Amino acid sequence: MSRPPLAREKVLDAFESLLCDGGARAATMDATARAAGVSKGGLLYHFASKDALESALVERMVAIARADLEAMRAEPAGVVASFIRGSIMTGTPLDRAIVAVAKLAQGGSSIASDSLHRVRDLWEETLRPHVRDETALQLVMLVSDGLYFNNALAIGTVPGPDLTREALDALIALVEASVR
Amino acid sequence: MSRPPLAREKVLDAFESLLCDGGARAATMDATARAAGVSKGGLLYHFASKDALESALVERMVAIARADLEAMRAEPAGVVASFIRGSIMTGTPLDRAIVAVAKLAQGGSSIASDSLHRVRDLWEETLRPHVRDETALQLVMLVSDGLYFNNALAIGTVPGPDLTREALDALIALVEASVR
DNA sequence: GTCTATATACAGATAGAC
């Protein structure tokens, strides 16, 4: 746990990339092995089953998310704005990890969807002190979910009608006004 | 087209149910045939391929959505509220059709995700006259997306922390205040 | 129109050599 072998991380990176780009269907053991530059047998030495591979990716995502959350708690100024801004995925390691796990969840992995729920709850806890009441909290969370959904998920590999920088700023201003 | 054979509709209904309940992975040709009470050969007489089956379901969803939209245009009072309320899926034929097509989109069908985009654009057009500006429009659309996402999709078969009736009413009031 | 039987392809997983 403390010093994960390099090959393991390389496999997880490849799996994550395949999930982000091609979805759960494209992220097969075979494709992952090829993308990571190992053989199928080699992959199965590190991860004994597809379930084990998925679990490892989920755990890594949760770890990154927790670290990100700690940073957010340490710097509590403008939390709502930076939370919304962070919901529009830009390709950070956390973004990629979340998108990959979300694709797993869409494919039917319950461990993946459970972990996403848990992370969402942690965000909720962190935001609660910075909004007026529970209704305001729900509004912020839902806007974030909506951005995340449109930007990175389901409805398209084709990224929807993307907000301009100005439009996003205006949206954040409106949400902050409605919520504080 | 004008009088679709009964067997065809029965197959589409079965396919839709399997998608809603078990996702794209569970909705195989075999399972669909069984659920519809026909054989695989019988199914393939009506739909020559899985692609054809998916396309037919998508077309049916778009037709239902258009009809729903017309009803919304005809009754323009409280459009924003009823749009948001309609985003929390309750099992109407339109809800089921949308969820089924969304599962297809998650499974990688680009015709499915394209159709969802198109329907979302139609909703946007319908709502635009009833909100203050583009930013307000985005807020409404994103809250709707967020509700829809949490309620019916991806993050869980497990329906998330569900809003009570009172919480939903409060949310709608807040959105309407922010938007008009 | 609807059926059975079968062809083809690819997924995940195992066995055992090196």
Place this chain on the structure above:
DNA sequence: GTCTATCTGTATATAGAC
């Protein structure tokens, strides 16, 4: 630790009988 070869299950699709 990493490889090749192979087994098993399952999904789509075809062929052709009734």
